[in-house]
Amino acid sequence: MQIPIVYTWKNLWARRITTVLTATGMALVVFVFATMLMLSQGLEQTLVDTGSPGNVMVIRRGSETEVQSSIARAQAAIVETLPEIANDIYGKRLLSKETVVLMVLNKRGSDNPGNVTIRGLSASGLALRPQVQLINGRMFRSGSSEIMVGRKVAEGFNGVGIGETLRFGLSDWAVVGIFDAGNTGFSSEIWGDADQLMQAFRRQSYSSVIFTLADPLAFDRVKERIENDPRLPLESKRETEFYAEQSELMGNFLSILGLTLSVIFSIGATIGAMITMHASVASRTREIGTLRALGFNKPSILAAFMLESLLLGLIGGIVGLALASTMQFLTISTMNWQTFAELAFTFTLTGDIVVRSIMFALVMGFVGGFLPSVRAARMNIIDALRAD
Amino acid sequence: MLGLFRLAVRNALRHKLRTGLTVLGIIVATMAFGLLRTVVDAWYAGADATSANRLVTRNAISLMFDLPLSYRNKIRQAEGVESVSYANWFGGIYIDEKNFFPQFAIDAASYLDLYPEYILSEEEKRAFMRDRQGAIAGRKLAEEYGWKVGDIIPIRGTIYAGNWSFVLRGIYRGADKKTDQTQFFFHWDNLNETVKKREPNRADKVGVYIVSIRDSGRAAEISKEIDAVFANSLAETLTETEKAFQLGFVAMTEAIVIAIEIVSIVIIGIIMAVMANTMAMSARERVREYATMKALGFGPRHLVVLIFAESLTISLSAALAGIALIFPAADFFASKVGTLFPVFNVSEQTLWMAFAAATCIGVVAAVFPAWRAATGSITKGLGSIG
Numbered sequence: 125m126q127i128p129i130v131y132t133w134k135n136l137w138a139r140r141i142t143t144v145l146t147a148t149g150m151a152l153v154v155f156v157f158a159t160m161l162m163l164s165q166g167l168e169q170t171l172v173d174t175g176s177p178g179n180v181m182v183i184r185r186g187s188e189t190e191v192q193s194s195i196a197r198a199q200a201a202i203v204e205t206l207p208e209i210a211n212d213i214y215g216k217r218l219l220s221k222e223t224v225v226l227m228v229l230n231k232r233g234s235d236n237p238g239n240v241t242i243r244g245l246s247a248s249g250l251a252l253r254p255q256v257q258l259i260n261g262r263m264f265r266s267g268s269s270e271i272m273v274g275r276k277v278a279e280g281f282n283g284v285g286i287g288e289t290l291r292f293g294l295s296d297w298a299v300v301g302i303f304d305a306g307n308t309g310f311s312s313e314i315w316g317d318a319d320q321l322m323q324a325f326r327r328q329s330y331s332s333v334i335f336t337l338a339d340p341l342a343f344d345r346v347k348e349r350i351e352n353d354p355r356l357p358l359e360s361k362r363e364t365e366f367y368a369e370q371s372e373l374m375g376n377f378l379s380i381l382g383l384t385l386s387v388i389f390s391i392g393a394t395i396g397a398m399i400t401m402h403a404s405v406a407s408r409t410r411e412i413g414t415l416r417a418l419g420f421n422k423p424s425i426l427a428a429f430m431l432e433s434l435l436l437g438l439i440g441g442i443v444g445l446a447l448a449s450t451m452q453f454l455t456i457s458t459m460n461w462q463t464f465a466e467l468a469f470t471f472t473l474t475g476d477i478v479v480r481s482i483m484f485a486l487v488m489g490f491v492g493g494f495l496p497s498v499r500a501a502r503m504n505i506i507d508a509l510r511a512d
Numbered sequence: 513m514l515g516l517f518r519l520a521v522r523n524a525l526r527h528k529l530r531t532g533l534t535v536l537g538i539i540v541a542t543m544a545f546g547l548l549r550t551v552v553d554a555w556y557a558g559a560d561a562t563s564a565n566r567l568v569t570r571n572a573i574s575l576m577f578d579l580p581l582s583y584r585n586k587i588r589q590a591e592g593v594e595s596v597s598y599a600n601w602f603g604g605i606y607i608d609e610k611n612f613f614p615q616f617a618i619d620a621a622s623y624l625d626l627y628p629e630y631i632l633s634e635e636e637k638r639a640f641m642r643d644r645q646g647a648i649a650g651r652k653l654a655e656e657y658g659w660k661v662g663d664i665i666p667i668r669g670t671i672y673a674g675n676w677s678f679v680l681r682g683i684y685r686g687a688d689k690k691t692d693q694t695q696f697f698f699h700w701d702n703l704n705e706t707v708k709k710r711e712p713n714r715a716d717k718v719g720v721y722i723v724s725i726r727d728s729g730r731a732a733e734i735s736k737e738i739d740a741v742f743a744n745s746l747a748e749t750l751t752e753t754e755k756a757f758q759l760g761f762v763a764m765t766e767a768i769v770i771a772i773e774i775v776s777i778v779i780i781g782i783i784m785a786v787m788a789n790t791m792a793m794s795a796r797e798r799v800r801e802y803a804t805m806k807a808l809g810f811g812p813r814h815l816v817v818l819i820f821a822e823s824l825t826i827s828l829s830a831a832l833a834g835i836a837l838i839f840p841a842a843d844f845f846a847s848k849v850g851t852l853f854p855v856f857n858v859s860e861q862t863l864w865m866a867f868a869a870a871t872c873i874g875v876v877a878a879v880f881p882a883w884r885a886a887t888g889s890i891t892k893g894l895g896s897i898g
Contacts, residue, residue, distance in 0.1 A: 141792050149785040152778050163771075184673060191576055192603070192670045194711075226574040228750075236763035239574055292573050294746065325577070326746060328713055357673070373609075381772075388544045389779055395537040396786035399530050403793050459764035464576070466764070 127420055127428040135404065135432055136439075142400050143436065149396040150440025150488055151447065153389045158448035158481040160382025162471035163456065164375045166307075170469040171371040174309040175363035178210075178340045179252055182333040182350060185359045189370070189463045190224040191241075194329040199356055203333045208346045210338040212251060219335035220249035223322050226465055227292060227314075229281045231457075238466040239459060240277055241309075244318030252334055256310060261286045261301035264316050269324070271316040272301035276468035280457050284314070293324025309367065312457070312468045334363065370462050377461075390488050393440070397492025401433050405500040412500055413508025426501035433493020434486055441485025448481070449473055520821035527794070534790045535830040538873065541783035542834025542866050543841050548776035549862040550842050555769050556762055557855035561690040562754040564728035566626065569721040569738055570757075572748040575601070578717035579747050586741055587721055592734045594726050597622035600703060600719035604667035604676065606657070613653050613851050615667065615696040617703035626724050629687035636661065636682030644702050647678035650693030651685045656850050659683070665696075672707060672714075694851040723751070780869045787877040791823050795881030802885045803893025812886035819885060823878035824871070831870030835863055 136143045175181075182203055183193035195203075200221045210218045223244040228237045247266055250256060264270035273284045289296040297316065305311045318330070337343060343362060350360045361369075405412070412425060448471075457468040524531050569587060571577035578600070588596045602615040620641060624630060632640070632648060639661075640646045649659060659665065663680045678698050686693045700718075708715040725734050735751035742749045752760075762769065795802075802815055838858055846856040 142789055145785045145789040145792065149782045149789075152782045152785070156775055156778055186668060186673050187670050188609075226576045228572075228574045234763075234766075236766060237760045238764055294744065325573075385544070385548075385775060385779075388540060389782055391540045392537045392779065392782045392786060395533045395540075396782075396789060399533050399786065399790055399793075402529060402533075407797075456767045458767035461765075 127415065127424050129431065132428055132432045132435060135408075136435060139400075139404065142403070143439075146396045146400040146436055147440040147443060149393040150437055150485055151444035153386060153393040153488065154441050154444025154481050154485050155447045156389055157382065157386040157484055158445055158473075158477055159451050159471060160378060160385065161477045161480065162448065162451060162473055163469075164378035164382065165474055165477060166456070166469040166472040167378065167460075167467075168368070168371045168375050169472050170307050170467065171309055171367040172364060173255075173307060174305075175365070175367040176253070176255075176336075177362065177364050178336050179363035180335055180337060180343065180346060180360050181363045181366040182335075182358050182360045183331070183366075185351075185357050190222070190332045191226060191463060191465070193331050194327075195221075195331065195333060195358060196329045199358060200330050200333050202353070202355055203335070203350065203358070206335075206346060206349060208337055208339065208342045208349075210336040212248065216248060217335065218248055218251055219333065220246040220252055221318060221330045222246070222249065222332050222334060223318050223325070223327060224331040225321070225325055225327075227290075229277075229284065229290075231280055232282055235282070238281065238457070239464055240281065241313040241463075241465045242271075242321065243313050243315050244321035245315055246318050249315075249318075249334075252336055253305065253310060255308060256303050256305045259302055259304045261299075263301055266317045267320065268317065269295050269297050269320055270300045271297045271314050272303050273299055273314045274311040275302060275304040276311040276455070276457065277314060277466075278302045280466075280468060290314075293321075293326075295324060297324075307470060309370075309467055312466055370460060373462050374460055386484070390484070394488045394492040397433060397436055397489055398496065400436065401429065401493045401496035402499075404432065405429065405496045408500075409503065409508050409511040412503055413505050413511070416503070416505045417509065422501045426497050429497035429500045430490070430493050433497065434489045437485040437487075437489020437492075438482070440488070441482045444485065445478060445481050516818065516821055517825070520818060520825050523794070523818070523822045524826050530790055530793070531826060534787055534826055535833075537783050537786050538827055538830035538870065539834040539837065541779050541873075542831050542870055543837045544779050545776050545869055546835065546838035546858065546862050546866045547841050547845060548772055548779070549865060550838070550845075550856065550858050551853070552769055552772055552776070553859055553862065554853040554856045555765070556759075557690065557853070557857075558692065559755050559758040559762060561629070561692060561855065562758055564731070564753065564755070565725055566754040567723040567725060567731060567735055567738075567751050568754050568757040569723055569749050569751040570719070572739075572750040575719070577747065578719055579721065579749065581716040581718055583718070583721065583742065583747075583749070587723055587738055590734060590737050590741065592725050592727060592730050592737075594724045595622060595626065596724070597626050597722045598700065598718040598720065599623060599722065600700060600717075601671070602667070602669070602698075602703070603671045604669045606665070606667050611657070613656075613694050613696055615698070617700040618697050619700045620697070623697070623722070626722055629691045630684040631687055632682045632684045636684075640681040643679060643681055644699055645677070645679050646681035647696060647698035648682040648684055649680060649696045650854075651683055652693040652854070653696060653851055654680070654683045656694075672703065672710075674706075674710065676706075689857050690855060692854040694854040722754075780873065784873050784876055787823070787827060787873050788880070790826070791819070791877040791881045794822070795819065795885060799885075799888065799893045799896040802888065803890045803896070806890050807894070815885045816882040819882040820875070820878045824874040827870045827874030827877070828867075831867055834870070835866050838863070838866065 187193035225242050226239040227242050229240045231238050264272050289298050347360045451471040455468050455470050460467045584596050597619050600617040640648050659680050666677045731753050738751045739749050842858050
């Protein structure tokens with residue numbers, strides 16, 4: 125015979141303060157658990173979305189990032205002749221020889237420094253990134269000292285609004301447009317003309333060469349061709365893979381930190397659940413005795429108390445997740461350790477994180493409620509009925 | 513007063529299991545709080561170990577741009593400058609990407625003069641100076657990878673392409689606990705000569721100049737003076753105190769530091785809820801008892817003090833145990849993360865903060881039950897059935 129669920133529910137309601145306090149403890153743990161997962165998910169998502177699957181990124185062998193890489197003009201010219209590269213409708217190669225540098229700008233509000241990526245592109249550079257949209261002003265003109273800034277840079281840093289100028293390399297660079305590339309790394313960059321920027325920075329070589337494959341399946345052939353060419357000390361990666369790798373170090377750090385903290389914190393919340401359930405059992409000794417006398421068997425007593433504890437966990441989990449979901453409106457901007465460049469990303473809630481958070485909350489409820497429930501189920505009927 | 517304390521302890525021990533669990537929870541929370549504060553401190557450790565007499569001059573655009581070697585003499589001529597050294601960030605990989613530690617190519621003689629906190633024996637110093645392939649490493653770093661003097665250390669370049677190998681000529685130790693003992697230094701001349709052969713246009717370039725000044729009070733003035741020399745040149749400079757330079761790094765990852773700080777407060781919140789629950793339960797069970805005491809003539813103040821004493825007894829005794837456990841926990845954590853945090857020490861301030869947090873937990877948990885006990889009516893209390 126099963127004890128009705130409403131009995132369990134009314135028990136939680138009867139001890140409102142205790143229920144609220146216990147669930148609050150669990151909610152906070154779930155909040156930390158979920159937000160840390162969301163943070164590492166957001167970082168990964170942003171970098172994965174930055175690359176396009178049909179694009180190939182070429183950098184100098186051994187360099188981890190575009191900033192560390194350098195590709196001589198002659199080498200870039202050889203890459204340009206690869207037959208696998210797609211052409212646009214005018215027959216021009218869909219290939220961009222780019223220069224990537226970091227520049228210190230000050231953040232809005234705090235005035236703290238941040239390394240912002242400045243990317244110089246070839247004429248077809250924009251065609252390679254269809255996700256980029258101009259939201260204000262106009263594109264930079266090639267051959268001029270004009271730049272356009274990503275939305276996250278425009279929002280986060282001082283002195284990069286339309287009409288303002290940045291001074292570097294002995295000249296003034298006019299900001300003429302603001303572009304949005306959604307939740308990708310490009311939104312945290314400043315773009316200009318590659319040759320103009322190289323001149324300003326006195327650079328002889330490009331940082332990277334990016335091109336679109338005519339046939340996305342031809343990647344292995346291109347890779348082999350580039351890496352076997354003795355004239356090219358270069359390596360190639362799919363653009364998606366290249367950016368995904370950049371989230372590894374920090375993503376790992378965030379998830380390990382999040383997991384460690386959640387486990388330690390959950391000890392506290394589980395203890396809270398245990399105290400509550402023990403008290404709940406102790407104060408209802410006679411009630412339990414009566415239930416047993418009425419014919420409810422041990423397993424159903426155990427189930428009723430386990431259910432109560434799991435419900436506590438569930439309430440905590442839902443509240444914690446609700447709190448965590450509000451974090452989605454926040455954007456975090458920080459330096460990515462792998463690239464040393466500023467990167468803005470948001471807390472991203474996925475179905476997987478929802479499931480894991482609720483599971484985590486239920487496990488806390490289960491562990492916290494197990495011993496007290498067993499105690500309740502094993503009570504001697506006579507003693508329980510006599511208890512005061 | 514002593515009698516009151518004894519009564520509080522007795523009260524706390526009435527439900528041994530419940531009190532025991534609460535104490536355990538607070539111990540874990542205090543330890544976690546202390547550990548997180550120590551992580552935050554470790555983030556700032558680089559800035560704490562700086563000297564007010566050192567300035568850092570770098571390229572104004574960002575650190576990835578270098579400066580000509582010729583700037584050394586011009587900087588030295590600036591008024592108030594005592595000596596100048598320079599270093600390049602090497603950013604290589606030792607066997608695997610996971611093995612991160614800072615590597616610098618330094619102008620050895622002047623650099624070691626400027627950083628007296630890196631202590632080498634005379635013998636090791638001489639051996640390092642004499643060997644162009646030589647390198648020195650911090651004690652912690654050498655321990656981490658089991659290096660001994662004389663070992664050959666292979667490093668794969670990322671900024672400076674190619675495979676490099678160095679001979680370990682010395683292991684330095686820090687002058688105090690704040691000194692970073694995870695760095696790796698080798699000769700700038702070695703780097704420069706190899707670069708000259710491989711990529712000639714990148715030769716004779718310096719990453720940062722370290723400038724020692726006589727009077728730390730004039731740091732701002734001298735910084736301006738140095739930057740003025742190179743204004744409107746191809747490589748404009750930005751000079752700041754070593755501390756500001758290091759804090760700039762911290763500021764770049766500030767979002768993470770703030771997240772850890774917030775989380776360290778959340779754990780206090782979690783355990784506050786647990787403790788408040790314990791106290792609320794005890795108070796609810798004792799409504800009749802409190803009413804009886806009031807009927808006997810004890811004032812509400814007496815009850816309030818009694819409840820606070822019980823709450824604080826639990827929270828503070830647990831906090832002391834938790835604080836004692838911060839040290840082994842920090843040691844364990846430091847051994848796990850290796851050289852990721854070069855300096856990882858539990859500060860006295862952290863201990864005080866952990867203690868303050870525990871006091872806070874004890875006080876907050878007692879407020880509501882105490883208010884209830886003090887204002888509750890005697891007749892209702894006596895009639896309560898718990």
